Amino acid sequence: MSTLERVVEALAGISHTVQKPRDGAVAIEIEASVVPQALAALRDRAGFDTNVFVTAIDRYPAEPRFTVCYSFLSTAHNDRVRVQARIPGEKPHIATITHLWPGTAYSERECYDMFGIVFDGHTGLKRLLMPQGYDHHPLRKDFPHQGIEPDRLYREWDQRRRDRSPLRSESEA
Amino acid sequence: MGSLKPADGHASETGFFVTQVDWVVNWGRKNSLWPMPLGLSCCGIELMAMIGPKFDIARFGAEAARFSPRQCDLMVVAGTLTWKMAEAARLIYDQMPDPKWVIAMGVCSSSGGMYDSYSVVQGVDMILPVDLYVPGCPPRPDAVIDAILKLQKKIEREKPFQLLLDGDVVGEYDSGTKRFLRAPNHGVPTTGSHEVLPPTKPGRGRS
Numbered sequence: 197m198s199t200l201e202r203v204v205e206a207l208a209g210i211s212h213t214v215q216k217p218r219d220g221a222v223a224i225e226i227e228a229s230v231v232p233q234a235l236a237a238l239r240d241r242a243g244f245d246t247n248v249f250v251t252a253i254d255r256y257p258a259e260p261r262f263t264v265c266y267s268f269l270s271t272a273h274n275d276r277v278r279v280q281a282r283i284p285g286e287k288p289h290i291a292t293i294t295h296l297w298p299g300t301a302y303s304e305r306e307c308y309d310m311f312g313i314v315f316d317g318h319t320g321l322k323r324l325l326m327p328q329g330y331d332h333h334p335l336r337k338d339f340p341h342q343g344i345e346p347d348r349l350y351r352e353w354d355q356r357r358r359d360r361s362p363l364r365s366e367s368e369a
Numbered sequence: 370m371g372s373l374k375p376a377d378g379h380a381s382e383t384g385f386f387v388t389q390v391d392w393v394v395n396w397g398r399k400n401s402l403w404p405m406p407l408g409l410s411c412c413g414i415e416l417m418a419m420i421g422p423k424f425d426i427a428r429f430g431a432e433a434a435r436f437s438p439r440q441c442d443l444m445v446v447a448g449t450l451t452w453k454m455a456e457a458a459r460l461i462y463d464q465m466p467d468p469k470w471v472i473a474m475g476v477c478s479s480s481g482g483m484y485d486s487y488s489v490v491q492g493v494d495m496i497l498p499v500d501l502y503v504p505g506c507p508p509r510p511d512a513v514i515d516a517i518l519k520l521q522k523k524i525e526r527e528k529p530f531q532l533l534l535d536g537d538v539v540g541e542y543d544s545g546t547k548r549f550l551r552a553p554n555h556g557v558p559t560t561g562s563h564e565v566l567p568p569t570k571p572g573r574g575r576s
Contacts, residue, residue: 326488327453334487343487347547350455350496357459 199275206242210234223278231281232291235266239296244268244277250303252311256337261285262313289314310335391528398442398468399524400430402517405441405465407458409448412475412507416447419510431517438464449477450490459496470500471552472516475507482506498540498549
């Protein structure tokens with residue numbers, strides 16, 4: 197039984213589209229609303245026991261803007277499957293899969309940090325790479341690569357530091 | 370200690386005694402530059418090579434790398450400084466007692482280098498007064514040793530006791546470009562002149 201046949205059999209009863217990517221990988225697209233059921237079926241019925249990554253693609257300005265991408269590996273069958281789900285750009289959110297693969301917590305945090313996609317049900321969804329309190333999501337296509345006020349948080353911290361400092365200097369004020 | 374002849378011609382202006390004390394103080398400072406190794410990326414590896422036996426900065430009195438900023442004189446910012454790390458770097462600098470010097474090692478810490486990016490500080494002179502910039506990606510240990518020798522020359526020219534009253538511990542800061550233009554001209558440290566601040570984040574130690 198080929199990988200695709202196994203995937204399609206596991207997803208019986210869940211609407212999905214089989215994609216034909218140029219690299220020949222097994223790739224399917226599903227609705228964002230069925231992500232937890234579909235991925236649980238892949239894990240339990242098709243043997244995809246390892247999550248490789250969770251990331252996103254920003255297709256700005258097209259709608260639906262974001263594509264959340266999952267890649268899974270079956271250690272028993274030594275094959276992989278890619279799963280995509282599209283979500284709109286306005287308040288993007290999708291269900292978490294941390295109850296299926298606890299290790300995806302970091303991937304989802306990174307995805308939230310870089311794209312601003314909220315993973316509903318994630319228990320510790322905060323920024324992973326950028327400082328807490330930063331307002332923007334750097335991997336979005338409408339984010340300028342030199343950043344938006346990249347020094348703002350540091351300058352605010354620096355101002356608090358100087359307000360508390362016993363050493364006041366006019367030249368630095 | 371060698372000759373006690375003043376290195377410059379200021380003896381007539383300031384008096385023989387002050388010039389000689391300056392010379393002795395500078396001699397002590399320049400030959401015991403204890404580095405604070407702020408190794409942030411690949412430059413940190415070259416920094417380790419420089420401290421190690423092959424290049425051996427012990428020859429210049431700078432081998433005692435201390436991992437407490439309170440025992441250091443020379444901060445070597447070795448690598449890419451991100452804005453998230455900038456607070457920690459500034460805090461480490463503030464905790465170092467005066468007099469203190471800064472070497473920006475490598476193009477990343479000198480100017481941001483190839484990382485013209487939202488996350489990288491475009492030159493550590495945006496947050497610290499820098500004495501010397503060392504180009505290279507990463508610079509060879511020889512280049513950094515050359516920087517230390519140049520810094521020793523710079524320390525020789527300082528006049529700590531003449532700046533006793535109006536010593537400058539901050540350097541020159543341009544609030545327009547938000548950059549430090551000049552490193553401090555060190556006077557003699559007085560009590561409380563270096564900034565040692567309690568943590569600013571809530572929940573960690575004193576607030």
